[in-house]
Amino acid sequence: MPKHILNGYRIIDLTHVLAGPSATRLMAEMDAEVIKVEFPPTGDIARLLPTLKNGRSAYYVQQNRGKLSLSLNIKSSEGKKILTKLIKSADVLIENFAPGVIGRLGFSWDVVKEINPSIVMCSLSAFGQEGELSALPGFDYIAQAYSGIMGMIGEKEGAPSFPMAGIGDVMTGVHAFGAIGYALLHREKTGEGQFIDVSLLDCYTHCHEINVAVYSMSEPKTIPTRSGSHHYAVCPLGLFKGKNKYICIIALQMQWASLCKVLERQELENDVRFADNDKRVENAATLIDIIQDWIDSQPDDETVIRALEKERVPCAPVLNIAEVVNHPHLVERGTIRKVQDPKVGEVEMPGMPLRFSSFEHNQELVAAHLGEHNEKVLRDVGYSSEEIEFFKAENTIFSNSNT
Amino acid sequence: MPKHILNGYRIIDLTHVLAGPSATRLMAEMDAEVIKVEFPPTGDIARLLPTLKNGRSAYYVQQNRGKLSLSLNIKSSEGKKILTKLIKSADVLIENFAPGVIGRLGFSWDVVKEINPSIVMCSLSAFGQEGELSALPGFDYIAQAYSGIMGMIGEKEGAPSFPMAGIGDVMTGVHAFGAIGYALLHREKTGEGQFIDVSLLDCYTHCHEINVAVYSMSEPKTIPTRSGSHHYAVCPLGLFKGKNKYICIIALQMQWASLCKVLERQELENDVRFADNDKRVENAATLIDIIQDWIDSQPDDETVIRALEKERVPCAPVLNIAEVVNHPHLVERGTIRKVQDPKVGEVEMPGMPLRFSSFEHNQELVAAHLGEHNEKVLRDVGYSSEEIEFFKAENTIFSNSNT
Numbered sequence: 080m081p082k083h084i085l086n087g088y089r090i091i092d093l094t095h096v097l098a099g100p101s102a103t104r105l106m107a108e109m110d111a112e113v114i115k116v117e118f119p120p121t122g123d124i125a126r127l128l129p130t131l132k133n134g135r136s137a138y139y140v141q142q143n144r145g146k147l148s149l150s151l152n153i154k155s156s157e158g159k160k161i162l163t164k165l166i167k168s169a170d171v172l173i174e175n176f177a178p179g180v181i182g183r184l185g186f187s188w189d190v191v192k193e194i195n196p197s198i199v200m201c202s203l204s205a206f207g208q209e210g211e212l213s214a215l216p217g218f219d220y221i222a223q224a225y226s227g228i229m230g231m232i233g234e235k236e237g238a239p240s241f242p243m244a245g246i247g248d249v250m251t252g253v254h255a256f257g258a259i260g261y262a263l264l265h266r267e268k269t270g271e272g273q274f275i276d277v278s279l280l281d282c283y284t285h286c287h288e289i290n291v292a293v294y295s296m297s298e299p300k301t302i303p304t305r306s307g308s309h310h311y312a313v314c315p316l317g318l319f320k321g322k323n324k325y326i327c328i329i330a331l332q333m334q335w336a337s338l339c340k341v342l343e344r345q346e347l348e349n350d351v352r353f354a355d356n357d358k359r360v361e362n363a364a365t366l367i368d369i370i371q372d373w374i375d376s377q378p379d380d381e382t383v384i385r386a387l388e389k390e391r392v393p394c395a396p397v398l399n400i401a402e403v404v405n406h407p408h409l410v411e412r413g414t415i416r417k418v419q420d421p422k423v424g425e426v427e428m429p430g431m432p433l434r435f436s437s438f439e440h441n442q443e444l445v446a447a448h449l450g451e452h453n454e455k456v457l458r459d460v461g462y463s464s465e466e467i468e469f470f471k472a473e474n475t476i477f478s479n480s481n482t
Numbered sequence: 483m484p485k486h487i488l489n490g491y492r493i494i495d496l497t498h499v500l501a502g503p504s505a506t507r508l509m510a511e512m513d514a515e516v517i518k519v520e521f522p523p524t525g526d527i528a529r530l531l532p533t534l535k536n537g538r539s540a541y542y543v544q545q546n547r548g549k550l551s552l553s554l555n556i557k558s559s560e561g562k563k564i565l566t567k568l569i570k571s572a573d574v575l576i577e578n579f580a581p582g583v584i585g586r587l588g589f590s591w592d593v594v595k596e597i598n599p600s601i602v603m604c605s606l607s608a609f610g611q612e613g614e615l616s617a618l619p620g621f622d623y624i625a626q627a628y629s630g631i632m633g634m635i636g637e638k639e640g641a642p643s644f645p646m647a648g649i650g651d652v653m654t655g656v657h658a659f660g661a662i663g664y665a666l667l668h669r670e671k672t673g674e675g676q677f678i679d680v681s682l683l684d685c686y687t688h689c690h691e692i693n694v695a696v697y698s699m700s701e702p703k704t705i706p707t708r709s710g711s712h713h714y715a716v717c718p719l720g721l722f723k724g725k726n727k728y729i730c731i732i733a734l735q736m737q738w739a740s741l742c743k744v745l746e747r748q749e750l751e752n753d754v755r756f757a758d759n760d761k762r763v764e765n766a767a768t769l770i771d772i773i774q775d776w777i778d779s780q781p782d783d784e785t786v787i788r789a790l791e792k793e794r795v796p797c798a799p800v801l802n803i804a805e806v807v808n809h810p811h812l813v814e815r816g817t818i819r820k821v822q823d824p825k826v827g828e829v830e831m832p833g834m835p836l837r838f839s840s841f842e843h844n845q846e847l848v849a850a851h852l853g854e855h856n857e858k859v860l861r862d863v864g865y866s867s868e869e870i871e872f873f874k875a876e877n878t879i880f881s882n883s884n885t
Contacts, residue, residue: 084668097691109664129692129715130699137695188839207837212811216737216796220719224730224798227806231646232635238711238721238728239800240643243634245691250653253688257660258836261512264667265487265840274839284806284817285656285835288500288648289532291818292540294803295830296533302804308641312532316623318641325641327627334619393619395627397642400697401705403630403687408615414687415694427698432688433661434610436591436677437668 083438085111088263089169091162092116092146093153095123097219097245098203098279099175100142101252102259106171107145108431108442114165114456115146115447119477122150122449126482134481135422135446141429144418145444147452150477157475159185164460166194170266171259175203178213188274198272199262201255207278219247219279226283231290234307251282309367314359318397319371321380325397328370328387332356337390342373413441420446450478486841488514491666493574494565495519495549496556498526500622500648501606501682502578503545504655505662509574510548511834511845517568517859518549518850522880525553525852529885537884538825538849544832547821548847550855553880560878562588567863569597573669574662578606581616591677601675602665604658610681622650622682629686634693637710654685712770717762721800722774724783728800731773731790735759740793745776816844823849853881 081087088111092103100115100123107113117123128138152158166172172191174181181187181202191200202208205217212225220241223229228247233240255277262273284291290303308325309317315338318325330338332355339348347353347369352362359366377383380396387394398406404427409415413430420426434440453476457467470476484490491514495506503518503526510516520526531541555561569575575594577584584590584605594603605611608620615628623644626632631650636643658680665676687694693706711728712720718741721728733741735758742751750756750772755765762769780786783799790797801809807830812818816833823829837843856879860870873879 084664105660130696132699137699138692141692141695206811207815207817210811210815215791216794218732218796220730220732221796221798224800225806225809225812227801227803228645228647228649229730230728230800230802233643233711234637234640237637238723240636240708240710241721242631242645243706243708243714244631244689244693246631246649246653246689249689249691250649250656253653253656253660253685254835257508257656257663258838260660260663260667261487262838264663264670267667267670271840276837276839277835280812281815281817281833281835281837282653282656284812284832286647286649286652287803287806287832288652289541289544290647290803291807291831292544292829293533294807296535296540296826300804302802303646304802305643305646307643308636311646318644320641325633327623327632329621329623388618391619393621393624395624397627397633398630399633399705399707400630400690400693401703403628403690404694404697406628408609408613409628409683409687412610412613412684414610414684423699426695428694429687429690430684432657432680432684434679434684435661435665436679437674 081110082442083108083110084435085109088112088171089114090171090173091165091169093172093174093176093181094203095175096125097142097248098251098255099173100125101249102256103146103173104142104144105253105256105433107444113146115143115148116153116162117148117150117449119150119152119474120479122148122482126449132424133422135420137423137426140418140420140423140426140446143446145442146447147456148447148450149453149456150450152475152477153184155475157470157473161457161475162186163194166191166198168460169195169198170263172198172200173203173255173259177216178202178204178208192272196272197266197270199259199266199275200272201259201275201277203251203255204278206280208276212280217279219245222279222283223247226280227290228283228286231303231305233305235305239305247279247283251277251279254282309363312360313356314363315366315370317367319374321374321383321396323380326374326380326383327395327397329393334392338392341386341390341392342369344369416441448478448480449482450476453478484513485845486511486513487838488512491515491574492572493517493576494568494572496575496577496579497606498578499528500545500651501654501658502576503528504652505659506549506576507545507547508656508659508836510847516549518546518551519556519565520551520553520852522553522555522877523882525551525885529852535827536825538823540826540829543821543823543826543829543849546849548845549850550859551850551852552856552859553853555878555880556587558878560873560876564860564878565589566597569594569601571863572598572601573666575601575603576606576658576662580619581605581607581611595675599675600669600673602662602669602678603675604662604678604680606654606658606680608681609683611679615683620682622648625682625686626650629683630693631686631689634706634708636708638708642708650682650686654680654682657685712766715763716759717766718769718773720770722777724777724786724799726783729777729783729786730798730800732796737795741795744789744793744795745772747772819844851881851883852885853879856881
């Protein structure tokens with residue numbers, strides 16, 4: 080009985096750090112054979128990122144559980160031959176080098192499709208494979224700045240703020256993961272492989288809900304801007320200061336009467352200053368003060384949250400990381416899960432975000448040390464023990480059990 | 483010749499506003515027959531969201547181009563019979579009502595799988611289908627607060643800021659889109675359908691790159707926190723004030739020497755205060771001032787960017803929406819595209835984020851008025867003209883060509 084949907088699929092994973100590894104991590108959780116190809120002698124630089132314990136990075140563990148590690152020098156001619164054999168045997172090839180690098184290594188899509196016409200190849204990058212920005216070095220925040228998303232976060236009069244989390248890389252990985260799934264579906268029916276170009280810039284820009292159209296349709300041209308902790312076009316929608324934490328409160332038209340009831344200010348419901356969302360935005364400062372005063376008058380944050388919940392006014396405490404990790408709902412659902420690692424020990428991590436009714440959620444998987452599966456992988460594509468010994472001696476393959 | 487991968491697939495789309503419609507929009511762009519089922523008399527409330535022109539919302543257009551609109555009263559017994567027929571004929575059913583609602587409407591997974599055992603059903607929600615939070619009303623920002631992501635954005639000493647963009651909804655839609663693709667792959671090989679549970683809370687939590695593990699492994703427990711416009715653990719990584727715009731600059735160890743060269747301060751390369759990232763974080767205030775002083779000494783932002791780019795130090799201007807919409811790279815790649823709508827006219831929107839080599843990028847598609855495809859859809863599942871007239875007369879189906 081296969082453990083999950085991708086049982087029997089072989090993924091050659093030339094990615095590093097975050098966006099690419101996020102995509103192939105989901106595939107590993109779905110039982111694919113992900114062969115992570117890492118350059119000697121360091122491998123994926125995520126192996127050096129904090130927090131480390133017993134020589135192993137939890138960052139690496141989080142993104143690479145369940146993958147096989149092949150540490151291969153693909154700059155050498157022997158390494159290229161081995162990679163060619165792997166590509167011939169695989170369903171998917173994925174890479175996130177800077178655009179052009181994979182071609183200079185000898186594995187552009189034109190070459191790869193000659194080696195294996197039914198393979199799905201996916202390249203991830205900051206700006207896409209082509210265009211004037213494509214040659215620039217890029218990270219999550221760089222693409223976030225160019226997409227206009229960064230400019231939409233932070234106080235209006237101050238510098239933008241950016242999320243201390245890898246949202247862009249992770250969700251770009253999810254875009255790639257999705258695209259690869261559909262390309263595999265297409266291949267299942269037609270036998271044809273194809274190439275997929277996924278970029279942080281495209282994915283971030285994809286997240287503009289209304290900003291682009293609002294600007295495009297405005298006459299005269301008006302530019303939507305960031306507005307701190309209160310929405311510029313919906314009121315109330317924002318953060319209020321509780322005794323211990325910030326509290327997010329949202330009342331659209333359908334929740335307005337309920338909010339007035341919670342505030343014990345039913346007369347506001349028909350107050351002309353707050354007659355509809357436009358009026359409430361116009362008088363936002365007054366309304367925000369009214370809500371803040373009510374919060375200040377309550378004994379604690381819990382009372383505030385319960386009162387709003389009782390009337391089904393959308394609200395939430397802004398949790399810190401400790402509260403997230405220990406929240407019963409997140410723990411019971413496995414949104415936060417405990418992972419056992421042979422070196423790091425027990426550590427909490429985000430759970431598998433996708434829940435399929437036919438398969439178990441949150442598989443037990445282990446991260447590999449650098450080159451841990453060199454022999455297994457090479458044997459699988461037909462190399463003999465003698466050849467493997469030769470590759471070792473020539474430093475075509477490499478391993479380090481202390482990683 | 484099929485226009486794209488999902489040609490021939492029928493998706494019954496009971497979703498509204500953003501997360502669900504984002505998922506099915508990608509499917510429509512990939513040539514699926516997406517039948518959007520909208521409650522009379524308003525339909526998806528996104529039809530009321532700004533900006534409107536000639537009675538049509540650009541918000542709706544952005545998320546619903548290429549979908550068929552069936553306005554069906556699924557609370558009526560005739561409506562339920564019609565939906566049952568549609569489910570029997572479909573490949574995918576997707577909904578984002580509050581958990582429990584779809585069951586009360588008579589279409590829980592237990593019922594749906596009896597109607598069509600090979601269908602893929604996906605439910606999207608704020609907190610997931612089960613667990614203590616699942617019954618609460620939720621929006622993007624509510625899940626963002628509970629996931630701990632919101633708490634990681636904004637100035638350390640002030641209120642968190644939140645993105646004025648639908649990042650959470652859109653990327654949750656992409657998670658669902660991906661999961662459905664793999665479930666369709668599974669079905670292609672086994673004939674089996676299944677149920678998929680996707681939530682904003684799971685997807686947001688999924689984006690914590692290192693925060694959860696860093697907290698989990700710390701002794702004594704330390705809680706990672708937001709840190710405004712400069713990263714708390716990497717330096718330099720942050721926003722600097724240019725003459726006209728903020729500029730994002732990142733220098734990891736491998737770019738440090740290059741940055742010193744750009745600053746014309748080569749002596750800093752071996753300065754003990756900045757010997758490695760830990761030391762640079764320790765002396766962040768000093769280093770940030772040095773970089774800011776250099777920027778202040780330059781004639782304009784363009785000169786700053788070009789100097790950094792020349793030495794391949796990752797950098798970016800923080801663009802506003804106008805600059806994004808008009809940026810040659812984004813326009814030429816179709817990351818920003820012009821859409822022609824019969825009512826709204828020409829309007830700019832984010833492009834299709836996924837680029838497949840076998841298919842055209844950015845298809846021409848049109849958004850439907852409410853109930854525009856009632857007859858087509860009902861005829862396709864075998865209803866006669868007389869029956870369709872009867873459904874119209876009984877208000878089981880509804881249409882409004884002014885939407």
